[in-house]
Amino acid sequence: MRQNLYNFTLQEITEIVQKIGAEKFRAKQIFDWLYKSKVKNIKEMKNLPLQLLEQLEAKYEIALPEIIKETKSKLDGTTKYLLKLKDGAKIECVLLYDKERITLCASTQVGCGCGCAFCSTGSIGFKRNLEPCEITGQFILMQNITQNKITNIVLMGMGEPFLNWENVNKAIIIISDKNGPNFSQTRITVSTVGIIPVIKQIADSDLKINLAISLICVDDEKRTKLMPVNKKYPVNEIIKIAKYYNKKSGKEITFEYILFKDINDSIKDAEEIIKKLKEINFKINLIPYNNSLNKDFSKPEYEKILKFQKILIDGGIKTYIRKEKGSDIKAACGQLAAESGEEK
Ligand code: SF4
Numbered sequence: 001m002r003q004n005l006y007n008f009t010l011q012e013i014t015e016i017v018q019k020i021g022a023e024k025f026r027a028k029q030i031f032d033w034l035y036k037s038k039v040k041n042i043k044e045m046k047n048l049p050l051q052l053l054e055q056l057e058a059k060y061e062i063a064l065p066e067i068i069k070e071t072k073s074k075l076d077g078t079t080k081y082l083l084k085l086k087d088g089a090k091i092e093c094v095l096l097y098d099k100e101r102i103t104l105c106a107s108t109q110v111g112c113g114c115g116c117a118f119c120s121t122g123s124i125g126f127k128r129n130l131e132p133c134e135i136t137g138q139f140i141l142m143q144n145i146t147q148n149k150i151t152n153i154v155l156m157g158m159g160e161p162f163l164n165w166e167n168v169n170k171a172i173i174i175i176s177d178k179n180g181p182n183f184s185q186t187r188i189t190v191s192t193v194g195i196i197p198v199i200k201q202i203a204d205s206d207l208k209i210n211l212a213i214s215l216i217c218v219d220d221e222k223r224t225k226l227m228p229v230n231k232k233y234p235v236n237e238i239i240k241i242a243k244y245y246n247k248k249s250g251k252e253i254t255f256e257y258i259l260f261k262d263i264n265d266s267i268k269d270a271e272e273i274i275k276k277l278k279e280i281n282f283k284i285n286l287i288p289y290n291n292s293l294n295k296d297f298s299k300p301e302y303e304k305i306l307k308f309q310k311i312l313i314d315g316g317i318k319t320y321i322r323k324e325k326g327s328d329i330k331a332a333c334g335q336l337a338a339e340s341g342e343e344k
Contacts, residue, residue: 002061005034005042006133006140009173010180016060022052028179034062035180038140064137065091071329078326080336083141085110085134089127091158092336093138095146096325103152106138107336108168109159114193116214116227118258118289118297120330120337121158129164135171139181153183155190156212158336162195172209185209191256193229194238203241203248211245212254213238215284217264218276226263239276246281253282259308260289261300270308274315283318290327290335 008016014027026048033045042057068090069082077097084090094105112119113126135155143150153175155161161168168190176185185208192199193214202211215238217223223230242253255277259265273284286309288299300308305321312319325331 002059004063004131004133005030005056005060006062006064006136006174007131007170009170010177017052020052020055022049022055026052030056031177031180035140035177038144063133064141065134067141071331073326073329073331075328076325078329078331080326080329080331081141083138085130091130091134091138092331093142093157094326094331094336095142095150098323098325101151102146102149103154104139104142104150105154105157105331106135107157107159108135108155108161108164112159113163114160114227114229116193116229118226118260118294120294120335124337129167130159132167132170132174135168136174136181139171139175139183143181150183151187153188154212155188160193160195161190162192162198165195165198165201169207172207189254193227194233194241195229196233196237196241199241199245203245210251210254211249212256212285213242215255215257215273217257217269218272219264219269222264226260235276239280242277242280242282251281253280255282255284256287257284258287258289259300259305261298261304263297265300265304265308267307267311270311270315273312274317277317283320284312285320285322287322288324290324 010027010031013030014024017026018024029047030045033039039045041062042053045053063086065083065085067081068084070079072079079095081093082090083093089110091107091110093107096103096105107130109129110127111124112121114122116122155168172188175181175183189210189212191212191214216226218235220230220234223235245253286305288305289297290299309319309321
């Protein structure tokens, strides 16, 4: 089976061409064809010698996921794309529009094995990891649609990025390569439920990406019920690694806090956050729960959300309420499930 050229970093393509016996500079030419000219097949790489083209074509191909459905929100223009991968698996990605800002919310796995109680993706279970080309592929397709106007990428779609870190890391290196798409790492945010070994790896690396952790609550018993991964990586461990990340990277962390009515929205919950997280450099995004499919959870009243925010702000915490986007097309946080019932 031929391998997809979108799977490889510039360094790997350099190794490929050198192995074939071609000059090193050909790798950069190939990268240009892939990410600047965006050719659809290897034959179109006109400045490569015929022999190299034939050798590349024998082993490699250029392929992107196929967009099979596009759904646009009537409320705010958020657009969700259902994509079909080479093996027929389906994933979703979302474009969110906010004034000058266009954010791509991309997926990193088909399904997810973390089993968070409130999440539609979690209810599918884990199918497989996305390859780097399937992550960069979402970016390339969406850059084509927006005419290269994506300003931010959040890896918060289907899947837990840190359980597919090798491929996600490679996709980030490709997307941010100055010789390729040149998309700044400082505009990429990776969201995790708190896979501690990978957070440590990132803290120790040169990556400039932003880190978001789905906190959900700071009480272990409650958090474990909502997010089974908490058994392995409990709140105290998350607090420890967050401090380590602050110290090593010099960067602030974002905690995502989905607010569920009568579960984690009390005054006590807010006070616990202030008490437990006081030594961390962070901001917190409050995300009013929105998933019409799951009747076990609901959104707190708006006054209660504002009160929760006020307690945190008064406690010295930078606290924002995330604007709801795409809730009418099931594109909001935790709603992606690559529903494909209507597809042929
Ligand atoms: S919230 Fe994230 S980690 Fe949890 S099940 Fe959903 S996709 Fe997986």
